[in-house]
Amino acid sequence: MQNLPFTYASFATFLAQKKLMGARCQACGTLSLPPRAICPNCHADRMEWVEMPERGTLAAFTSIYVGQSALLAEGYDRSNPYCAGIVELENGLRVSARILGVDPRNPAGIRIGSPMILEILDRKVEGDSLPILAFRVL
Amino acid sequence: MRIAGPLSRGVALVGAGMSPFGVFRQKTNRDLFAEAYLDMGRSIDRGFDPAEIETLYVGNFSSDRFEGQGHLAPILADAVGLVPLPATRVEDACASGGAAIRQAVMAIASGMHDVVLVGGVEQMTRLTTLQVTDVLSTAGDMLYEMGSGFTFPGIFAAMATAYMHRYGMKPEHLFQVALKSHANGALNPKAQFNLSLRDWMAARAAAARQKDLPAPTWNDELDFLRDETANPTIAWPLRLFDCAPITDGAACLLLVTAGRAREFTDDPIYIIGSGQASDHALAGHADLAGLRAARLAAQSAYQMAGVAASDIRLAEVHDCFTIAEIIATEDLGFFPPGSGYRMVEDGVTNRDGPRPVNTSGGLKAKGHPVGASGIAQVVEIWEQMRGEAGERQVRGDLPLALTHNVGGTGGTCVVHIYERR
Numbered sequence: 001m002q003n004l005p006f007t008y009a010s011f012a013t014f015l016a017q018k019k020l021m022g023a024r025c026q027a028c029g030t031l032s033l034p035p036r037a038i039c040p041n042c043h044a045d046r047m048e049w050v051e052m053p054e055r056g057t058l059a060a061f062t063s064i065y066v067g068q069s070a071l072l073a074e075g076y077d078r079s080n081p082y083c084a085g086i087v088e089l090e091n092g093l094r095v096s097a098r099i100l101g102v103d104p105r106n107p108a109g110i111r112i113g114s115p116m117i118l119e120i121l122d123r124k125v126e127g128d129s130l131p132i133l134a135f136r137v138l
Numbered sequence: 139m140r141i142a143g144p145l146s147r148g149v150a151l152v153g154a155g156m157s158p159f160g161v162f163r164q165k166t167n168r169d170l171f172a173e174a175y176l177d178m179g180r181s182i183d184r185g186f187d188p189a190e191i192e193t194l195y196v197g198n199f200s201s202d203r204f205e206g207q208g209h210l211a212p213i214l215a216d217a218v219g220l221v222p223l224p225a226t227r228v229e230d231a232c233a234s235g236g237a238a239i240r241q242a243v244m245a246i247a248s249g250m251h252d253v254v255l256v257g258g259v260e261q262m263t264r265l266t267t268l269q270v271t272d273v274l275s276t277a278g279d280m281l282y283e284m285g286s287g288f289t290f291p292g293i294f295a296a297m298a299t300a301y302m303h304r305y306g307m308k309p310e311h312l313f314q315v316a317l318k319s320h321a322n323g324a325l326n327p328k329a330q331f332n333l334s335l336r337d338w339m340a341a342r343a344a345a346a347r348q349k350d351l352p353a354p355t356w357n358d359e360l361d362f363l364r365d366e367t368a369n370p371t372i373a374w375p376l377r378l379f380d381c382a383p384i385t386d387g388a389a390c391l392l393l394v395t396a397g398r399a400r401e402f403t404d405d406p407i408y409i410i411g412s413g414q415a416s417d418h419a420l421a422g423h424a425d426l427a428g429l430r431a432a433r434l435a436a437q438s439a440y441q442m443a444g445v446a447a448s449d450i451r452l453a454e455v456h457d458c459f460t461i462a463e464i465i466a467t468e469d470l471g472f473f474p475p476g477s478g479y480r481m482v483e484d485g486v487t488n489r490d491g492p493r494p495v496n497t498s499g500g501l502k503a504k505g506h507p508v509g510a511s512g513i514a515q516v517v518e519i520w521e522q523m524r525g526e527a528g529e530r531q532v533r534g535d536l537p538l539a540l541t542h543n544v545g546g547t548g549g550t551c552v553v554h555i556y557e558r559r
Contacts, residue, residue, distance in 0.1 A: 034282040
């Protein structure tokens with residue numbers, strides 16, 4: 001695991017293993033998500049993979065009624081909206097994710113600050129499995 | 139981030155023009171650009187000799203995907219007779235126009251060029267709304283941001299929820315921005331929506347009657363905006379009338395070294411401040427209810443110009459969504475964080491208010507041909523500062539004005555400051 005390059009392909013490989021991984025700078029300790037090959041704080045290039053916390057809180061969200069074509073292919077549309085949002089992890093880093101366990105048709109009832117837990121989805125695209133980062137309201 | 143001092147050589151705007159904005163499926167990028175170029179030429183008081191132009195910078199987001207045409211700059215140069223001049227396309231998503239202006243400012247301030255054509259263009263409506271949604275998504279981070287299903291309206295909708303949560307704004311406050319934009323757009327003959335919301339409601343009712351359907355009735359504009367049929371949710375809390383439309387259009391400016399401005403006009407507008415900054419994808423923003431790139435770009439532009447936010451009399455800001463206009467007025471320092479929505483409600487940003495914002499109708503009503511939007515903002519500033527804005531002219535002197543142009547999910551912001559002496 002330590003030897004994987006700091007690329008999106010590695011990030012996706014971890015996601016397929018149900019792990020949300022970020023990078024930590026071995027020089028200054030700064031955490032980085034998305035993972036980066038170069039530290040955004042001290043610019044050193046000695047990074048290591050670290051697993052991110054599974055828990056966080058909802059920081060921002062939306063119910064999407066007119067979605068991306070990939071989501072329409074999953075069956076979402078105007079009468080069946082989906083929720084996407086920003087989750088703040090317990091270590092303070094934030095990620096974009098699909099938001100589960102809420103009623104997208106009643107967005108006014110979704111609460112910022114709600115506790116969330118990681119749940120990585122499997123989407124089948126032409127036979128291949130594509131992991132999707134999601135969080136569920138606890 | 140180091141902030142630059144005053145420009146080493148002054149830069150003046152001596153002409154500004156645009157094509158009508160709207161749906162023109164029969165017109166290509168080059169057709170739209172030529173229209174804007176000719177309109178710009180007509181705006182130059184003493185006229186100009188095209189042979190004096192030395193180079194072209196053009197803002198364009200995605201002619202590759204919207205029109206199937208890459209490498210657009212030489213094609214546009216060809217369309218207006220400027221081959222073999224250097225021609226460069228500048229791409230920073232919706233801030234492509236503002237970024238192109240900045241390239242021209244640097245080219246003139248450096249002493250390399252005296253006379254520079256700056257343009258922006260986007261042909262968008264040949265694709266379906268779904269296809270346009272996908273193309274616009276590419277202005278976000280396709281790996282770590284848009285993969286979670288976010289659309290472009292969705293990103294700004296998420297910012298709106300963070301803003302509402304922190305400051306207590308309600309979704310209906312956003313209606314006030316749309317009402318103002320459409321009131322201004324109704325007075326702009328080049329606007330895609332050159333009609334007020336009342337005109338719009340009447341047109342909807344007439345269309346229903348023509349099809350022998352029961353004509354919808356609404357008590358007033360707010361009643362219309364609350365109607366989920368007339369104003370459907372796109373990405374909660376944003377509804378159709380919170381979103382800038384899909385638009386075809388182009389705009390052009392002629393920038394020259396300040397020392398030669400009087401060759402073209404007795405009433406040039408000087409560009410005295412330029413700022414630009416970048417940021418992470420939305421999740422990485424320091425503040426989800428504001429854009430740090432906009433704050434940094436504004437700070438840079440104010441410092442270069444030697445002016446303060448309170449000196450600015452007029453602004454065209456990047457209202458790709460209604461919430462974006464509210465956040466912009468705070469990021470620019472016009473109003474304290476969390477108070478922008480109340481300022482709209484109180485009419486402070488109306489055309490006849492103390493701090494007019496988006497007198498053109500903004501991206502919302504004038505239209506948002508992505509690469510042209512940052513240039514068309516300057517066309518409005520040019521007309522307003524010179525007292526040529528007709529029915530929508532702001533009263534009184536306008537010595538200082540500002541444009542604010544945002545790209546993607548806040549990944550780019552460009553601010554320019556204009557002075558009339």
